[in-house]
Amino acid sequence: MDQPKEKSIASRRNFLRALPPFLAGIFGYLFKGSAWAIPDHRNNKNIPKNYIQNRDIPGFHIRSANPFLGVDVNEWGLIIGGLVKKSLTLSYEDLFDFKSTKQISRLKCVECWSAKAEWEGFTFEEIVKRVQPLPEAKYVYFQSADSYYESYPLEELLRPRVLMVLKMNGNALSKNHGFPLRLIAPFKYGYKNVKYITRIDFRKERSRNYWADNGPYSIDGTIQPGIDHPLDYKKKPIPINGGEVFHFFDTPPS
């Protein structure tokens, strides 16, 4: 990397971290986090191969609402604000200061398939302890680097097995799976498990989410009792009981 460009990137990151949180919040809102405004490739039939886009990868499919190149960690910062006592701006390295926890859980896409992985990260409670939401902050809004957005009741983010994830299967998240930071809420459909998070906002009212605005999908997104087609079971249809997907009574094919 060129010295002048390296200096420029470091300067931009330090600039963002040095801003008072409320100004960082405005900055982040105007530029949707560190990815700035990104082009809309949703209807592009000729997306370059190096873009993150929908791909049916055996083992774990990739889904991306708006294809983009991914996040440059040197230009990324996580802005946390809204109805909180202490707004924060965090670098990627800062996220590793939170208490780490691991779990194996399935991601179940609303489209039917599911895939299992080991996820490592920290609980949302770690963020809550740092920013101290005000009593009227009942909801949380997430902004993503690819222009995606999600919202949750705060109470749901504090349930067991909800993680802010940094690693997948022992390695840092790949760009396809949400680098540098994503949410895993195993009792919610995959579209609720927001990737490339750039901003977290605590709010009084519930906001809508991307797929409720762009398709026949619910804001709530809780996995309903129905059928799963797990990729590790060769997509065999298996009944599921609702909430986090476990195949208690079936074993994967050898």
Added chain:
Amino acid sequence: MKRAPILPYLILSFFISCSKDSVEQIEVNIPVGVVVPEEMVFIPEGDFIMGSADEKRTAKGKKKFLPAYLIDRFETSRNEYAELHSNYKFAENKGDFPATQLNYFDADSYCKLRNKRLPTEAEWEKAARGPDGRKWPWLVYYEHPNDGFSGFIPEPVAKRKDWIGPYGLYGTGHNVWEWTSDWYDYSGMPKAKRNKHKVIRGGLLQTHTMIRFSPTWYRNFQDPNNRFNFLGVRCARDIK
């Protein structure tokens, strides 16, 4: 002796029972001295067919006898739940929708506060299904009108008169799933998996944007600590 022609009556009763807006109700004789609260239904003692012969994790269509009991006609509404739990919040105009986000312990304790209890799984199924082993409480198969949407859309507990069962229960096979008192198990279940989940009954089955009613014999289960938007409660009571 000449027999009266039965065919016209059979045809007439078929049309009555299959009318979209009415489900033929079983006439029940309530024993003298039994008081049936307005919100409950009396289920008489007797046999019913439980499970499905085609589903191995059910009672497989065997006959089962139950003594008489009472069961709520409707799923517990948000207004009803909030009468006893002032911190239970919901949208102002949605009080007649089913109470949800209740785990097993919330449901069990609510019923006890009402001097009731959770139904057993068998009680739930007999009350929903009647004695004739039907697949749908309302006998006839319907497509769900909300097909084409991925999320759960609850409805007021008393809304769908055309989707009631033969004993007059509403919301069995649609709206929310309901806690029962039984642990989920089945013949041949590994010992290590027993006593971990409670049986839930009677909600919708949703896959992507396809929404389906659950058949009368369909067994579902949940960790008793779980709370979801699709899970509520209906209470029962012994005959005193």
